[in-house]
Amino acid sequence: MADPAFEQLSLRDLRILQVLLRECSITRAAEVLETTQPQISKRLAYLRSQFGDQLLVRNGHAMQPTAKGLEVAPQLKGLLDTADGLQADARVFEPATSDRLFGLLVTDVGMVRFLPPLLARMAETAPRLRLRAVPLGSWQIESKLESGEADLALGAFPRAASHLRRQKLYSDGYVSVVRKEHPRLREIRSLPGFSTGRHILTTASEIGHAAHGQVERAISAKIAPSNILLRVPSFLAGAIVAAQTDGIATLPENLAASVAAPLGLAVFKTPLQLPRIEIAQYWHERFHRDAAHRWLRAVTFELFGERRRHKQALR
Known part of the structure; x- marks a missing residue:
């Protein structure tokens, strides 16, 4: 009672x-x-x-x-x-007139990958809606989604509670980046050259990039500790440092595609077999039937889901 x-x-x-x-x-x-x-x-x-x-x-x-x-x-x-x-x-939801604020749990990669396309779509169809990016640790997902502080978590979160609802958006691979004027640009494309290069290693498992652990270990196994120039807890920071040094940063492919041109980076295939990561949207059962929430999930899947990516590849 x-x-x-x-x-x-x-x-x-x-x-x-x-x-x-x-x-x-x-x-x-x-x-x-x-x-x-x-x-x-x-x-x-x-x-x-x-x-x-x-x-x-x-x-x-x-x-x-x-x-x-x-x-x-x-x-x-x-x-x-x-x-x-x-x-x-x-509740009835009218995206054209609603001024609702949506909270999105995203990593630094997610902020770059998801927010610009979502904001562009909202400007077209829901100009009064607003977004709030909520940084997270992977252990915070359930509590923030359950409380309503965040509406969606977007990213790769294999440790997320099994009872959270989820929908796969796409899978992402890894590539490596260096500044375009890197003195060993040809050599580092091979495994021997890559292994002897100086690396900027992202150690991001404690700030929401839990899926990155396997990749981090695979890269570390091929690089002598003395060749790890820098460890950073952010892929975006790693890319920025690579643009200004001779360090090699290995990033999710979609992030590299977004930042390579603005930062003046050369992108090449990482000469290692690295696992792909599954990117999904996660939400709590409490909001599964909410009309505004359903609209947000539908727009997110339309923009980033595999079916859209497949159609674009066929064009």
Whole structure:
């Protein structure tokens, strides 16, 4: 049975409480809910009066839920899941007039790969819609999708919870890039030359590029530690450094295609057998029936799905 205090609260108050209990931070809750810290503080004071409990208390510089806060958290989830389901069934979405803000969980690769085409499509068919790119660690996907802080996760996330809904968009391979004036441009296209070159190695598994681990290990196995010029946690940073040094960076093929010309990079086939990665869109069951969400998923698949890519290849 839900706590009686819930009966006196609006859905907005319940949503604020849910975010506060999850984030344990007034500042972070204000960012997630796109409001001000004073507004969140005011609603927290009201929530405390309704529940007759502090709900969250200071612990040094952080906040932590009280026993009451921990008790009501799962009840909140059930109530809000039900409310979201009812609203999704009744809600009509008009992309031409909606000003909804969509949150997308993306890596640095995803920001370059997905955001420009999505924004271009929105400018044509849904000019008032807005996007917010949410950086992530691969362990954060489920909580951010479940809470509604993000609508979709776009990328390669093999560790994502199995109960999340997903749709494959395409598979991506790897290529290597160097500056066009690289002194060993011909040599490094062969495995011996590649192995003795100086490398900028992306170690991105802890910031959302979990699928990159196999590729990272395969490259490291062929390169002496002394030939690793730099390790960076970002493919985009690796490409920028390669453009200004004699380092070799190995990147997802679609990212290389996007940045090679602007950065003055030469692209060549990596002389190693590297696994391909599966790129998908992920979302939570809570929003599966939401009309706006369905529209966003359909547009994303239309722009990036394999069927579109196959049609383009046949032209």
